[in-house]
Amino acid sequence: MLPLPEATHRTVTLPAGAVLLRRGTHSDVIYHVGDGRLALGLLGREGLAHQLGWLEGPCWLDPGSAVLGLEPLMDVVTDSAVELQAVPLAEFSASLDALPSPTQSLLRDLARAHRQQAELAVSRLGKDAEARCAEWLLRQVEPITSAEVPPSLTLRERKRAIAAQLGIAPETFSRVLRQLRERRLISGKGRQLSLINIDGLRALAGA
Known part of the structure; x- marks a missing residue:
């Protein structure tokens, strides 16, 4: 056209x-x-x-x-x-x-x-990168059935694709995951992650 x-x-x-x-x-x-x-x-x-x-x-x-x-x-x-x-x-x-x-x-x-x-x-x-990442991680494991066993997930898409969904650069996504680990909100490396502080992630996501 x-x-x-x-x-x-x-x-x-x-x-x-x-x-x-x-x-x-x-x-x-x-x-x-x-x-x-x-x-x-x-x-x-x-x-x-x-x-x-x-x-x-x-x-x-x-x-x-x-x-x-x-x-x-x-x-x-x-x-x-x-x-x-x-x-x-x-x-x-x-x-x-x-x-x-x-x-x-x-x-x-x-x-x-x-x-x-x-x-x-x-x-x-307007919602910063950490909040959007926390919100995205929580969506991947809901519903959360047990408070005793930390929910886990596998990143089945490349970080570049996930970052595009969140509206951030791939480098920003990797940096935010590192920061969430340092704050003991998540654990794990590579594609395997565990959400070890659900309440903290919810607070960060504004839920």
Whole structure:
């Protein structure tokens, strides 16, 4: 439905770790990613402090903001080498204006719905990483049937996938697990964990 960039736009390759979008910052271009993987979230001092999702090319990067004339809600960082083209926003908007009116209306409706979901996801970050991890751990073992035997669980997904569910970076997830061990709320290493202080985890999760 969205127009593809002209072949005349130069393709560049960026390494992993490059910041493509900064939330709340206006840009005069929109990027079309031909190949590569991108991480979406909120930047901290050392990269993404909170991670909210992934994108893989080929795709337009944050087309909803361009359709609605708004600034990005999230920061976007390359997670691998990425091939992309920078298209002037005015050119992209002109291509949209050439589409039939019903198609333009549909695009705006889809963009608004996606924006609302993104705003909700960003607002969830008001709960800090430790609270979200504690809440997630408790959900994995409920219902808790015995106070004498600490409930245990096996991390069946990769830490990267779990971190994405929680909206944090994989490094943050690993750090929080280490902190929970140091505070004697959980025990275990690797994929095997025991929740040794249920009340403490509940308090941390705000339950």
